[in-house]
Amino acid sequence: MSQDRLAEKRLFDRLGIPTTRYARVDSARGLAAALRHVGLPAVLKTRRMGYDGKGQAVVRSFDDAERARLELGGNGLICEEFVPFDYEVSILGARSSRGEVAVYPLNGNVHVDGILRVTRAPFGTAALARRAVAHLRRMLEHFDYAGVLNIEFFVRGGRLLANETAPRVHNSGHWTIEGTHTSQFEQHLRAILGLPLGSTALLGPSVMVNLIGSLPAREALLAVPGAHLHDYGKTPRPGRKLGHVTVVARSVAERERAASRLLRLVEPDRRIALPAVV
Amino acid sequence: MSQDRLAEKRLFDRLGIPTTRYARVDSARGLAAALRHVGLPAVLKTRRMGYDGKGQAVVRSFDDAERARLELGGNGLICEEFVPFDYEVSILGARSSRGEVAVYPLNGNVHVDGILRVTRAPFGTAALARRAVAHLRRMLEHFDYAGVLNIEFFVRGGRLLANETAPRVHNSGHWTIEGTHTSQFEQHLRAILGLPLGSTALLGPSVMVNLIGSLPAREALLAVPGAHLHDYGKTPRPGRKLGHVTVVARSVAERERAASRLLRLVEPDRRIALPAVV
Numbered sequence: 402m403s404q405d406r407l408a409e410k411r412l413f414d415r416l417g418i419p420t421t422r423y424a425r426v427d428s429a430r431g432l433a434a435a436l437r438h439v440g441l442p443a444v445l446k447t448r449r450m451g452y453d454g455k456g457q458a459v460v461r462s463f464d465d466a467e468r469a470r471l472e473l474g475g476n477g478l479i480c481e482e483f484v485p486f487d488y489e490v491s492i493l494g495a496r497s498s499r500g501e502v503a504v505y506p507l508n509g510n511v512h513v514d515g516i517l518r519v520t521r522a523p524f525g526t527a528a529l530a531r532r533a534v535a536h537l538r539r540m541l542e543h544f545d546y547a548g549v550l551n552i553e554f555f556v557r558g559g560r561l562l563a564n565e566t567a568p569r570v571h572n573s574g575h576w577t578i579e580g581t582h583t584s585q586f587e588q589h590l591r592a593i594l595g596l597p598l599g600s601t602a603l604l605g606p607s608v609m610v611n612l613i614g615s616l617p618a619r620e621a622l623l624a625v626p627g628a629h630l631h632d633y634g635k636t637p638r639p640g641r642k643l644g645h646v647t648v649v650a651r652s653v654a655e656r657e658r659a660a661s662r663l664l665r666l667v668e669p670d671r672r673i674a675l676p677a678v679v
Numbered sequence: 680m681s682q683d684r685l686a687e688k689r690l691f692d693r694l695g696i697p698t699t700r701y702a703r704v705d706s707a708r709g710l711a712a713a714l715r716h717v718g719l720p721a722v723l724k725t726r727r728m729g730y731d732g733k734g735q736a737v738v739r740s741f742d743d744a745e746r747a748r749l750e751l752g753g754n755g756l757i758c759e760e761f762v763p764f765d766y767e768v769s770i771l772g773a774r775s776s777r778g779e780v781a782v783y784p785l786n787g788n789v790h791v792d793g794i795l796r797v798t799r800a801p802f803g804t805a806a807l808a809r810r811a812v813a814h815l816r817r818m819l820e821h822f823d824y825a826g827v828l829n830i831e832f833f834v835r836g837g838r839l840l841a842n843e844t845a846p847r848v849h850n851s852g853h854w855t856i857e858g859t860h861t862s863q864f865e866q867h868l869r870a871i872l873g874l875p876l877g878s879t880a881l882l883g884p885s886v887m888v889n890l891i892g893s894l895p896a897r898e899a900l901l902a903v904p905g906a907h908l909h910d911y912g913k914t915p916r917p918g919r920k921l922g923h924v925t926v927v928a929r930s931v932a933e934r935e936r937a938a939s940r941l942l943r944l945v946e947p948d949r950r951i952a953l954p955a956v957v
Contacts, residue, residue, distance in 0.1 A: 596898060605882070623877065
């Protein structure tokens with residue numbers, strides 16, 4: 402389901418999880434019909450194999466869209482509504498093979514060029530988190546699921562719009578390694594082994610910053626109080642996730658200061674704006 | 680220094696760190712002199728290769744002691760004062776190759792049959808911790824040390840008496856994996872690599888229980904809220920450390936409840952008394 406963006410959208414519909422308008426695209430004529438349904442601007446995406454912003458294009462006219470369609474292979478595409486969202490969140494949880502469910506606090510995510518840059522948790526109001534958890538539970542139960550599952554949402558005017566789902570541990574949950582009692586990785590193992598799920602209680606407001614393309618000086622990152630550096634040992638390449646840094650703070654204010662400090666170290670040449678804490 | 684109990688005691692003396700009375704023993708005549716200096720009961724130990732209660736005997740008379748001396752090899756021994764302590768603590772800290780020092784909260788330790796069973800942190804009064812930290816700093820500076828170092832103390836009537844020191848990460852610091860921002864293992868690497876030392880601030884009152892000889896049912900251990908199970912994957916054998924469990928609690932009262940619950944699971948057949956929190 403989650404490998405085909407069309408099946409994924411239909412799943413959201415079937416489960417009553419609000420999502421963006423969408424239409425399949427397999428031809429120029431199909432594209433025209435899709436744009437009438439979805440509106441402009443729109444996002445044209447390959448149905449399969451897209452990740453980290455790859456295999457998609459924002460289009461602002463039919464000519465734009467037709468060019469993008471041909472570049473993306475002509476068919477096997479999906480056209481989605483372009484959502485000028487206020488911010489993005491994701492909800493991550495686990496269901497064990499015994500039916501026990503445990504959900505982490507709501508994540509606030511910032512993508513740049515289609516790649517996750519920053520996750521802050523907890524994020525959003527209690528009401529928003531409750532609605533996200535309800536959507537997640539519906540999906541977990543629907544599949545009689547065992548393991549960790551993630552759903553990403555756009556938030557616009559306080560409304561959740563599901564963007565995509567991943568039936569696995571997720572980059573937006575890496576902060577759980579230090580920020581909660583049970584990391585998403587341990588939780589996944591507990592879930593599929595039928596062991597009791599672990600506590601997802603927060604140890605402190607957390608921020609995770611991805612290290613993309615190149616690694617800043619270790620000394621500078623490790624001098625940030627409480628910073629946990631994860632170096633994946635991968636060869637640097639533009640746009641490649643090479644590691645991440647997590648800070649677990651004592652207060653939201655302290656976390657925000659840590660987030661700003663980390664971003665200045667990680668992206669010294671450009672300013673990444675963080676949506677205000679809501 | 681720490682591989683020879685005699686050199687270790689002399690080091691404590693030289694650094695002004697209070698320790699138990701002691702005397703070297705290499706003969707029957709030396710034993711008699713040692714017992715006059717140290718008093719009875721006493722503890723006779725091999726100077727080298729002793730750990731986890733191996734290579735030592737508590738003796739209550741000269742005949743007792745002479746028998747133990749022959750069993751322990753006759754020479755290369757040390758005779759120490761037997762200390763009827765109130766409880767045991769250890770202090771763990773790191774010094775980096777740049778001279779930075781970071782110390783963890785004081786650990787309260789419980790040994791049974793010479794093997795560490797339980798560590799609770801923080802433990803003891805602020806005044807006691809301050810004195811332990813001063814002793815640790817003196818030793819770190821003395822050696823121009825780089826890495827993690829541990830000193831174990833008996834506490835009697837509020838006085839610290841150094842028992843032994845280990846120039847390495849230590850079992851009584853295993854709780855730092857989850858209970859602080861920077862585990863003793865990461866701290867050791869930061870220290871010897873000359874990187875900034877990490878925060879040793881507590882994430883919550885913590886308890887670590889060793890799994891000795893056999894592993895209890897995983898399900899029961901993992902059902903304890905917040906329990907972190909570490910299974911070393913070793914073959915079970917009586918007296919062998921096979922793993923440990925850590926719980927990081929929100930309060931000392933919650934930690935004490937978790938400690939009792941874990942001990943009931945880990946040692947169902949005998950009651951291990953925990954000294955009261957001071």
